[in-house]
Amino acid sequence: MPDADELVADALAAVRGSDVRQAERQLDRLMVGTGTADGATAVDAALARRLVRGLARLWPRGWQPVDVHRIVRRRLDAGAARLARAALAAQRREQAEPVPDWWDDQLRALAAQDRDAGPEVLAAWTAAEGLDRIDALRAAVDVLALVESLPPIAVLRPPPGSTGTALPRVAGTTRTGSPMLDRVRALLAKAESTTFPAEAEALTAKAQELIARHSIDEALLAAGAERGGDQPSGVRLGVENPYAGAKALLVQEVAAANRCEAVWSDDLGFTTVLGWPADLVAVELLYTSLLVQATAAMLRGRAERRPGSGRRTKVWDESFLNAFALRIGERLRAATDAATEAAGQTEAGADRLLPVLAQRGEAVRERLETLFPGVTRHRLSVRDAEGWSSGTSAADRASLDVGDARRPRQVPGRP
Known part of the structure; x- marks a missing residue:
């Protein structure tokens, strides 16, 4: 009889x-x-060992725990994603090399706890899911096949075991533990939950004001400290179906208004945003809030359509979201220009501020060219005029005015 490793290899093949x-x-x-x-x-x-080894091989290839969890859930299902979480915890337990703090932060956010990392990972997961053995084995082999098939992606941050000497140091504010960011999150949560448009606008405008002020302060502080080793970093934001293209366009527009670059990886289900830490925080917070607003506005607009009007709902929805994203981008860029001008007058003067922002923008573009040398553009088409008009109107009503700096950058997805 073949041994367990051979049986797993044959099943995988x-x-x-x-x-x-x-x-x-x-x-x-x-x-x-x-x-x-x-x-x-x-x-x-044998299955658990091979899955843990497969995960470990992904880290130098650019993957992070949240990326693995996202794609397993996207391509398989929620149960498979829970198995991936248990395997991530097991791999962390066996990780001999130093692990950065942000790595453990991701595992905690996924609830990939050490208690799930015992020697009988598969048996514990099978029992928790209530599966019979054949279904559990089928799911485990599917997860393993997916993990081992994942291609290399951009290395955004030094993985476990890396000294970081060949990768950019991440400067500036982290995403957690900041009173300012806690205030922003609270304001945006209230803006999303209120049924009064005027209140939502006031709350979101205040959140955007805090973000804009903080981002400019970070830029000036970094310039004053002359930290020559600091470089832009990046985050990956999940862009899920339906209407993934329209959601990716919304990421792009928010990113461009905040001096960031965005690249959509359609097949992998995420958009990579490159920029400076404070700007990346702004993009992530604002995109999440705007997506909630856009979805709610789309559903209201869909309900208000006359019976039998326009094309089918899917085409209308897609046109609505595309128009919403582009119009929001225009509003954001106008707001960032105003915020930059005001900061130049009241803080350090345009002679100091504008060169700092220009230098940081150039560094982001260089990072884009390094990580994505073959990036292409995708032309946007309008397939439903009524949906486009309604989406533009909804964007005009949306509470969004972030201020942070400069003109938008080119990103795949925009015509």
């Missing part, structure tokens, strides 16, 4: 192929196990 019957036969062999008394335990251990 069969799942990757096109012969469904062969894949089922190999899963049956996994069920039988090695023919010994502890055959099932040996198979589970």
Whole structure:
């Protein structure tokens, strides 16, 4: 009889192929196990070992825990994502090299706890999910096949075990532990929940004012400290169906207004945003809030349509969201220009502020060219005039005016 590692390898090869019957036969062999008394335990251990090794190989290839969890959930299902979380916890437990604090922050945010990282990861997950053994084995092999098939992506931050000497240091404010950011989150949460447009506008405008002031202060502080080793960093924001293209366009518009660059990876389900830390925080917070506003406005607009008017709902929705994103971008850029002008007059003067912002913008563009040398553009098309008009009107009513700096940058997705 073959050993457990051979059985796992055969099942994985069969799942990757096109012969469904062969894949089922190999899963049956996994069920039988090695023919010994502890055959099932040996198979589970072999699957877990290979999955943990597969995860470890992803980190130098640019993947982060949140990225792995997102794509497993996107391409498989929520149960598979929970198995991925348990495997992430197991891999962290075995990680011998130094692990940066932000890495553990991601694991905690995913609830990938050390208690899930025991030697019987697969058995514990199977019991928690209430699955029979054949379904559990099928799901585990599917997760393993996906993990081992993931391509290299941009390395945004030094992975575990890296000294960071070949990658940019991340300067500035972190995403957590800041009283200012806590205030912004609270304001945006209230803006999203209120049913009064005037109140939402006031709350969001205040949040944007705090973000804009903080971002400019960070730029001036970094310039004054002359930290020559600091460079732009990046984050990946999930862009899910339906209407992933319109959501990616919204990320792009918010990013461009905040001196960031955005690149949409359609097949992987995320947009990479490159920029300075304070600007990345602004993009993430504002995009999340604006997506809530845009979705709510789209649903209201859909309900107000006359029966039988326009094209089918999907085309109308997509046109609505595209128009919303582009109009929001225009409003944001006007607000950032005003905020920059005001800061130049009251803080350090345009002679100091504008060169600082220009230098930081150039650094972001250089980072884009380094990480994404083959980036392409996607032309936007309008397929429903009524949806486009309604989306533009909704964007005019939306409470969004972030102020942070400079003109928008080119990003894939805009015509």
